[in-house]
Amino acid sequence: MSRHTLPDLNTDADGPAFFPSFQKEMNRLLDQFRSGVPLPDMSARAMVAGSIFPAIDVVETDDAIEITAEVPGVKAEDLHASITGNLLTLKGEKSSDREERDDNYHLTERRYGNFRRQIPLGFSPDAGAVESAFADGILKLRIAKPAEAKAEVQKIDITKS
Numbered sequence: 001m002s003r004h005t006l007p008d009l010n011t012d013a014d015g016p017a018f019f020p021s022f023q024k025e026m027n028r029l030l031d032q033f034r035s036g037v038p039l040p041d042m043s044a045r046a047m048v049a050g051s052i053f054p055a056i057d058v059v060e061t062d063d064a065i066e067i068t069a070e071v072p073g074v075k076a077e078d079l080h081a082s083i084t085g086n087l088l089t090l091k092g093e094k095s096s097d098r099e100e101r102d103d104n105y106h107l108t109e110r111r112y113g114n115f116r117r118q119i120p121l122g123f124s125p126d127a128g129a130v131e132s133a134f135a136d137g138i139l140k141l142r143i144a145k146p147a148e149a150k151a152e153v154q155k156i157d158i159t160k161s
Helices: 018-035 042-052
Strands: 056-060 064-070 079-084 087-101 106-120 130-135 138-144
Touching: 056 106, 079 130, 079 138, 087 138
Parallel strands: none
Antiparallel strands: 056 064, 064 138, 079 087, 087 106, 130 138
């Protein structure tokens, strides 16, 4: 009985290895789908991902929800926050230009991107129940819970069996 083996798909003498190339292409397509911007390499992907999808921390206390969003490079006038029902929406636009000149080169860089993040609150806040602060690329929101949204804690006794 003869034994036939499949070729090693991780190495290919005629071109790039199949699985690493396939994975790289799939990652590029997913990133392009998420951002709508063609992304040629990892450094561009990291730069765009950071500007379009800002990091957000959400902390719930007994009285409020506190949200911190990192939006470096975004100006206050380019940042918008709104609440519709129980949904918080953060939108913004980041743009920056940089130019360097020297005897041997001229470098011009332009970066821009829009983002939109929506966060379900689990309640509809009362009018005037939101406090905001924005400084050094950090947006902080404190959304007070209405009385009916404050949960009553029920202690559960745990018994050994």
